[in-house]
Amino acid sequence: MADISRRQFLRGDFRGSKAAPLRPPWARAEPAFRTACTRCSECLGACPQRIIVIDPERRPVVDFSRGECTFCGKCAEACAPRALERRAGAPAWRLKARIRNNCLARQNVVCRSCGDACPAQAIRFHPQPMAAALPEVDEAGCTGCGACFAPCPAKAISLA
Ligand code: SF4
Ligand code: SF4
Ligand code: SF4
Incomplete structure (x- = not known):
């Protein structure tokens, strides 16, 4: 389950902790996401909230210090390799x-x-x-x- 502190995020300390990076909504499970994501950054530009940024490996992560997710789905629509895959009835994530x-x-x-x-x-x-x-x-x-x-x-x- 994703839970990165701001300090972890800023120093890019994802792999040194048990916490998985906070990927954009409807992301596949982390191993499948890493395989599917081509690091094209299309989801960054598609997000009207501008809350998607890139991690040190140039993969997308959500930064809530920039705003909230409205679950508009634009990021998933922009993701041609379907690393983000919006399925009917599937929750965007399980974050609380x-x-x-x-x-x-x-x-x-x-x-x-x-x-x-x-x-x-x-x-x-x-x-x-x-x-x-x-x-x-x-x-x-x-x-x-x-x-x-x-x-x-x-x-x-x-x-x-
Ligand atoms: S669902 Fe919409 S607001 Fe949320 S991260 Fe994707 S593009 Fe941004
Ligand atoms: S649009 Fe999809 S493939 Fe491109 S960076 Fe975002 S998650 Fe990765
Ligand atoms: S409590 Fe949950 S639904 Fe309310 S603002 Fe925070 S994350 Fe969003």
């Missing part, structure tokens, strides 16, 4: 947002940035007595779109 302990609300600082950013309204805030409300991700509702990633002032969101 997770909130780490450095979340400001968990330090009793009022913050709802992630919830405000979530188009699926999948982050619920639970009121606490005399304390900041605590966010919780509804896994069933989370699409893994990444919209909550960049707005978090504490960088407390990960997608895995």
Whole structure:
């Protein structure tokens, strides 16, 4: 399952960790993806959100610090070798947002940035007595779109 930290991404440290690179939506399983992807970069230009970038091996990865995936499917449409293959009914990926302990609300600082950013309204805030409300991700509702990633002032969101 893909889960790369920003530090890992920036230093291109994909193979040194257990985490697989975060490929664009509808990517084949990593070994098949690596075989099929010709590194043509067509998916980068096709993405209207401009969230697809290249890793140090010149294969595409998603960078949620640049924005969210709208699941428009343009990247998969542009992928002639079908390393990205959109199939009817198949989810784009199994990513879910997770909130780490450095979340400001968990330090009793009022913050709802992630919830405000979530188009699926999948982050619920639970009121606490005399304390900041605590966010919780509804896994069933989370699409893994990444919209909550960049707005978090504490960088407390990960997608895995
Ligand atoms: S589905 Fe659309 S928004 Fe998402 S990565 Fe592909 S082109 Fe970009
Ligand atoms: S369009 Fe397909 S083959 Fe080309 S870089 Fe993107 S994933 Fe790889
Ligand atoms: S990844 Fe998208 S759907 Fe999931 S909690 Fe974040 S903003 Fe909401």
